[in-house]
Amino acid sequence: MGKVIYWMNTSADGYIEDPDGRMDFMDPAEDFHEAANDHVRRISAFLFGRRLYEAMEQPWTQDLDKEGATAVEREFAQLYRKTPRYVFSDTLQTVxxxxxxxxxxxxxxxATRLKQEIDGTLQLGGPELAASLVDLIDEFWVYALPVIVGGGKPYLPVREGLRLRLVEHRSLASGIMFRRYVRP
Known part of the structure; x- marks a missing residue:
């Protein structure tokens, strides 16, 4: 049986987008890319909401060699491209x-079927999708960047509280804080 991890990068005040719907404050440092690559090496499949899928797909499936990308970015792109991706959308027609x-x-x-059939980690991304699948989530991962945006789209827009237990936390040299939570 697989494990569902909900992972989103946030501002220090818990937003994945600023009040204008932009994510340009998410310019992660090299140490974050290395940590992300380590995680993605163990991913069996990505489960994306449409907006996150669209934000991820184009930059990580293009030829990064032409753009002067770093070695760690090129490795992420290779890992991303070889991992099966599921996009939850009513509007997309082709992929x-x-x-x-x-x-x-x-x-x-x-998502329930994938969790039962895939023996590995399913990385869930997208706050609205995560809110709709919250009962299937085994772990909640947050990489909080050292920036305050003062509002916007929250990490997880749920209507009722959810108790979690912190099982891991660490700080990267760039100031990015990683936290991993499970249900008590």
Missing amino acids: PEHVTIVRRKDAVSV
Whole structure:
């Protein structure tokens, strides 16, 4: 049976987007990219909401050699491209190879089936998708960047509280804080 990890990068005040809907404050340092690569090496599949999928797909599937990308960024792109991706969307009609569209009405049943069938880690990304699948999430990961944006889209927009237990935390040299939580 697989494990579902909800991982999103946030500002220090807990937002994945600023009040204008931008994520340009998310310019992570090299040490973050190294930590992300270490994590992504162990991912069996990505489960994305549409907006996060669109933010990730284009930059990590293009030819990074032409853009002067670092070695760690090129490695992330290789890892990303070889990992199966599921995008939960009612609007997308076509996707490239290694990507599967899941309609939102089927989100819980498909995510449940994937969790039962895939023996590994399923990385869930996208706050609205995570809120709709919150009962399936085993771990909550936060990489908080050292910036305050003062509002915007929260990490997890749920309507009721959720108690968690901190099982790991560390600080990267760049000032990014990592926290990993599980249910008590």
